[in-house]
Amino acid sequence: MIKQPKAVALVSGGLDSMLAVKVIQEQGIHVEGINFFTGFCVEGHTHAIRKKDSAKPKRNNALWVAEQLGMKLHIVDVIEEYKDVLLNPKHGYGANLNPCLDCKKFMVHKAVEWIEKNGFDFIITGEVMGQRPMSQRKDTMPIVAQESGADDLLLRPLCAKLLPETKPEREGWVKRENLYNFSGRSRKPQMALAEKFGFDDYAQPAGGCCFLTDASYSAKLTDLWRARGDRNYEMDDVMLLKVGRHIRPRDNFKLIIGREEGENNFLSGYKKRFINMHITSHRGPLLLVDGRPDHPDLELAAQILARYSQGRDESEVSVEVTDLEGNVTNMVVKPMPADSILKKWHV
Amino acid sequence: MARMTTHNLDARNLLCPMPVIKAQDAVAKLSSGDVLEVTCTDPGAAHDIPAWCRVHGHSVKEIKQGSNELVVIIEVGETDG
Ligand code: SF4
Numbered sequence: 297m298i299k300q301p302k303a304v305a306l307v308s309g310g311l312d313s314m315l316a317v318k319v320i321q322e323q324g325i326h327v328e329g330i331n332f333f334t335g336f337c338v339e340g341h342t343h344a345i346r347k348k349d350s351a352k353p354k355r356n357n358a359l360w361v362a363e364q365l366g367m368k369l370h371i372v373d374v375i376e377e378y379k380d381v382l383l384n385p386k387h388g389y390g391a392n393l394n395p396c397l398d399c400k401k402f403m404v405h406k407a408v409e410w411i412e413k414n415g416f417d418f419i420i421t422g423e424v425m426g427q428r429p430m431s432q433r434k435d436t437m438p439i440v441a442q443e444s445g446a447d448d449l450l451l452r453p454l455c456a457k458l459l460p461e462t463k464p465e466r467e468g469w470v471k472r473e474n475l476y477n478f479s480g481r482s483r484k485p486q487m488a489l490a491e492k493f494g495f496d497d498y499a500q501p502a503g504g505c506c507f508l509t510d511a512s513y514s515a516k517l518t519d520l521w522r523a524r525g526d527r528n529y530e531m532d533d534v535m536l537l538k539v540g541r542h543i544r545p546r547d548n549f550k551l552i553i554g555r556e557e558g559e560n561n562f563l564s565g566y567k568k569r570f571i572n573m574h575i576t577s578h579r580g581p582l583l584l585v586d587g588r589p590d591h592p593d594l595e596l597a598a599q600i601l602a603r604y605s606q607g608r609d610e611s612e613v614s615v616e617v618t619d620l621e622g623n624v625t626n627m628v629v630k631p632m633p634a635d636s637i638l639k640k641w642h643v
Numbered sequence: 644m645a646r647m648t649t650h651n652l653d654a655r656n657l658l659c660p661m662p663v664i665k666a667q668d669a670v671a672k673l674s675s676g677d678v679l680e681v682t683c684t685d686p687g688a689a690h691d692i693p694a695w696c697r698v699h700g701h702s703v704k705e706i707k708q709g710s711n712e713l714v715v716i717i718e719v720g721e722t723d724g
Binding site for chain 1: 656658659660661663664667687690691694695697698699
């Protein structure tokens with residue numbers, strides 16, 4: 297008896313991986329999905345944090361895709377291992393801090409380990425040739441296959457016809473003629489295929505699958521590393537960079553100020569680990585101080601915080617400051633005029 | 644028939660998808676019929692954990708919604724063995 301071949305698909309939650317899975321399922325292959333959580337994924341988080349987004353239905357797109365396709369999805373925490381990918385990418389960064397080529401290589405390599413452990417036969421991704429400037433070029437796609445150790449076990453159904461034959465094709469598990477030759481940045485062929493499969497309501501991420509492709513996020517991360525003189529990071533750092541207004545008036549400290557209630561609630565979970573401030577005389581946001589401020593620095597922080605409170609036009613507002621030992625002190629400050637909060641302070 | 648057991652998982656202060664990942668790892672160690680009660684603070688978990696259960700064939704028996712946290716009660720379905 298011939299056993300049914302099994303494939304694992306790298307699933308981001310976008311349309312391309314959804315199509316790739318469907319194309320392979322149609323050929324009678326058992327497919328399960330795998331989704332790697334690096335900490336920088338666009339999924340979830342900020343939607344959960346920001347109140348204004350909470351009217352939109354929250355969903356994890358990778359799980360949603362899995363459900364549409366009737367396949368299992370395994371979500372894998374790779375936060376720790378991913379640090380080396382981000383900090384030391386052999387092939388460098390893309391337009392921002394996105395190490396796409398090394399990232400793809402890493403994920404495919406993890407998938408190789410996974411198929412070995414779980415007795416699967418090959419790996420598929422939704423990559424389209426030429427779609428992304430770094431990792432999906434004719435010259436870089438083979439690098440991912442080679443350096444990940446996947447070699448000819450890596451099949452990209454949406455552009456397989458433009459690439460050398462892989463083992464699943466050679467063995468007759470999948471028919472090459474039923475695969476595709478999509479290339480370039482146009483989304484038209486994918487949309488047409490989506491329509492053929494009857495997919496709608498799928499997610500269309502703009503830049504990439506993670507925050508590292510975002511210029512403003514990358515600037516905040518660069519600033520954090522520079523200020524600390526060390527590029528290591530923890531999950532909390534990664535999260536906090538997604539939340540609030542970040543203002544660095546001096547090299548030795550940075551302020552994180554909630555922009556609305558959802559963010560204030562989220563930031564309040566970090567109160568024990570940062571010097572924090574809030575306004576007692578008026579309504580206003582919560583502020584966390586990251587770094588090593590001295591007393592005049594804290595006064596400056598309080599003046600800035602007051603600017604973002606309802607007391608911004610008053611001559612003085614009261615601020616409560618809690619230090620790292622939990623000691624509470626009070627300050628009365630004059631809100632800083634808007635034009636004194638320099639543009640270059642905004643990270 | 645194996646004895647069914649109830650287990651607790653504390654996924655408080657974790658943001659999605661971490662509660663799902665923790666639940667997934669905990670379920671992997673359980674047998675069919677066992678119950679896992681996952682306590683979460685991220686409201687997204689009320690959506691994501693049931694979605695994860697549906698694709699893996701586990702059932703959500705109840706979601707208890709508290710003011711600051713929620714408990715998702717999962718009954719483990721057929722496991723892959
Ligand atoms: S966008 Fe982010 S997750 Fe996607 S390949 Fe690039 S670095 Fe990796």
